Amino acid sequence: MTPVFGHGHLRLYLLKLLDESPKHGYELIQALSERFGGTYAPSAGTIYPRLAKLEDEGLVTKAADGRKTVYEITDAGRAELASREGELNSIESDLTDSVRRLADEVRSGVGEAMKSLRADLASAARQAREATDATSQSYSSWFAFDPTEDARGEPRSGADARPAGETSASAEASRDASRNEIRDVDIALAEFRQSVRTALRSRGARASVPAGTAAAFARRLDEVRASLLDDLKK
Incomplete structure (x- = not known):
């Protein structure tokens, strides 16, 4: 400054x-x-x-x-x-110029911060879209698998076959619900990642990031991951 x-x-x-x-x-x-x-x-x-x-x-x-x-x-x-009255008058004049320069620097800094924020938001939105598209593509083929057909696409027989009176409506609804859940998780992960990055960059611009932040962050993520994986196993 x-x-x-x-x-x-x-x-x-x-x-x-x-x-x-x-x-x-x-x-x-x-x-x-x-x-x-x-x-x-x-x-x-x-x-x-x-x-x-x-x-x-x-x-x-x-x-x-x-x-x-x-x-x-x-x-x-x-x-x-x-x-030192004359010198003091000169200081007052210099202060007027200093206020103007500082105001210009503040405006410039705010402008750059807004540009960076817009870029971060655009990046987050793009990552969320990419995650959604990738999820839809990767899981649509998996959920398209029909459990009543074998690897050759022929009807299964015996215990593996779907009862004759059962319709596929409930199975399709279940697959749609699962796709939506997975998509929402991917979007939430992308938004979480971007929000953390933005917060760290903002702190880094104002002051140093505290030592041990990465280790604490990794430890908390491990706790959340373990909890979620336990829930998914139930």
Whole structure:
């Protein structure tokens, strides 16, 4: 992301914010976020070391307010602001440009994320269609097998033959129901796979994926697979 403050400028801008009113660290972070329209908010690790340095230089003081620490500008801090008024005006101008650049970067990032999401959704839909087609093709031939015929297509005899009065309607309905179940499982698997991939990519874009994620994922899949296979054996 584009740097927001030049060297030493954040330190001076903190003095400006404290000159407006005493604030604790979180209020300073919120104030900066508001100035940037939510496109930038410094971390506590950025703010507090600078406040500590300002305190060491005698430019701010701090006092406990319950569990919070409130910072207040000193006369020496106001004197520094006054002596660097021109530099502060330049910082304000630079901040306007920074807000514009950050907004452009956010819009660009959102646009790229939407493109990636659309591509992922299209890929998931294509995989689901392919899975459905493959399932229909592979299982249609299996379910087309007529148990009243032998390998040569001739009627079976004896115990293997279907009773003369039995119709094929119930058998066909059962085959249709099985095909539908298998198709829905394949579609669910494709959608599950794509949703997990999208979630992992999104996390990877924001922060590192936690160590052990793959092992935990594999372990949970093994548990689900074992449970489902047990159900299918019943």
